[in-house]
Amino acid sequence: MSMIAAFYGGKSILITGATGFMGKVLMEKLFRTSPDLKVVYILVRPKQGQTLQQRVFQILDSKLFEKVKEVCPNVHEKIRAISADLNQNDFAISKEDMKELLSHTNIIFHCAATVRFDDHLRHAVQLNVTATQQLLLMASQMPKLEAFIHISTAFSNCNLKHIDEVVYPCPVEPKKIIDSMEWLDDAIIDEITPKLIGDWPNTYTYTKALGEVVVQQEGGNLNIAIIRPSIMGATWQEPFPGWVDNLNGPSGLIIAAGKGFLRSIRATPMAVADLIPADTVVNLTLAVGWYTAVHRPKSTLVYHCTSGNLNPCNWGKMGLQVLATFEKIPFERAFRRPNADFTTNNITTHYWNAVSHRAPAIIYDFYLRLTGRKPRMTKLMNRLLRTLSMLEYFVNRSWEWSTYNTEMLMSELSPEDQRVFNFDVRQLNWLEYIENYVLGVKKYLLKEDMAGIPEAKQHLKRLRNIHYLFNTALFLIAWRLLIARSQVARNVWFFIVSFCYKFLSYFRASSTLNV
């Protein structure tokens, strides 16, 4: 019997960010391995005209929860959705709900965050720092609380090259930042943001670093642990390979490459692609929850959930495998044949952006206009280029994350727990994982049917023929123009023609002699 699964039995668990990518995988695993848990409270905000219950049912109706419904048929009764907005004071939770949360919660998994790189500093601070502070305050009033697990990111200290499993201080105290956000107006915040974030690449990583400091400073006597995942990708094994449901991290770029929009990216092929499957992160998170509650470490432990130091894969290898998978599993209605490449300097990046991204978009929009349709490709391409520029920082550097605590935890698990809550990335086969990832993007994100693969392959063949035809026509036109204008080109042309003629004459003469 798994000790971790048994530990969660009968427990009341509070999850923030349960409607997000990681939150869903976390809930799924909890219910599948500990169907006898008491209740999972989730803090949810009504969104896009959906009520809380509708949001919960939508999650439970997804393929991700199919296995859960078999092992825990009353799962919907065990999820208690609480209306909350983490941007508001006291999270705008009603008094009754707050009372229930405070008196029953045993474990907290704090996953909610804004993960947008370009979020306004005020909003990023509110969600990633102030909300964490408020949640800690709530936690300190929970008499039955056994552990508080805070999800951060391995990139919270990406301004360093080697990162240990410790909380690093920030140049400005989080409390001062929180206070200043209250009285500074947006224009001033915009102006000081670059100075405040210093050598962090964006407001996301900066505020996640501040969030960690808050956890350390204001955790008081709570039993706390911090988990730092790197780039979270589709599931590796559980509940099935390849599950993914948002465009963050590599998923959006896989779509852009597979549909033929993404032709080149400024990335260092040898830089480590520190991807980590979502189910690996969740297994570690649940193991940390158990360890923190049962062993009550004296200080706040930080756990790195990364792949680079144990089983490294680089962007070059990953990119090639993604492209190889498109040969077998193409996406439908591609704009161009998938053929993304890495560039390594600014000049080639600008060149390929102009030639391979902007020019085809302009030509296609011109064609759309001619045929009476609304142009849209240039807008889409601009958005892709903006996304690429935001991700560039992460695909041109490598980091070293130490994993002493994560390895210590692994050694503390029983063989059964090591199997059920496996977070040993050394066992990950990258080629297989990436293939399943691309397949998952096709099935669960693009919602494309596998039966459409032959037609998608035919479409790619047509695109290849159009590509060859276009290139040949372009070459002939360019050559014709050159010959008309340049004596050197004419001389070269006559030399080639006369050489071919002589060669053919010689060939004909020698074959006549042989007869």
Ligand SMILES: CCCCCCCCCCCCCCCC(=O)SCCNC(=O)CCNC(=O)[C@H](O)C(C)(C)COP(=O)(O)OP(=O)(O)OC[C@H]1O[C@@H](n2cnc3c(N)ncnc32)[C@H](O)[C@@H]1OP(=O)(O)O
């Ligand atoms: C050959 C291949 C090589 C592969 C090579 C890979 C390299 C991959 C490196 C990654 C490196 C990360 C390393 C940090 C790891 C962390 O710790 S960070 C956690 C992950 N966070 C992220 O990835 C967030 C990054 N994304 C962003 O910050 C913003 O989306 C961007 C990039 C600034 C773009 O913003 P934007 O232009 O305003 O576009 P946005 O409104 O966000 O979205 C555009 C459309 O996509 C949709 N959309 C956006 N997000 C989502 C979503 N999550 N779910 C569903 N739809 C969405 C929107 O609905 C919108 O659609 P429409 O409503 O227009 O129809």
Ligand SMILES: NC(=O)C1=CN([C@@H]2O[C@H](COP(=O)(O)OP(=O)(O)OC[C@H]3O[C@@H](n4cnc5c(N)ncnc54)[C@H](OP(=O)(O)O)[C@@H]3O)[C@@H](O)[C@H]2O)C=CC1
């Ligand atoms: N994805 C990744 O690559 C990585 C993620 N992480 C960390 O993992 C955690 C989970 O990330 P991930 O699941 O990918 O993120 P998602 O963007 O998928 O989910 C974010 C969650 O936070 C919730 N949330 C956001 N704002 C509010 C609000 N004002 N009130 C209530 N809830 C809110 C969202 O709710 P709603 O559905 O209503 O929007 C959603 O449930 C985060 O802490 C992130 O920093 C760390 C490393 C990598």
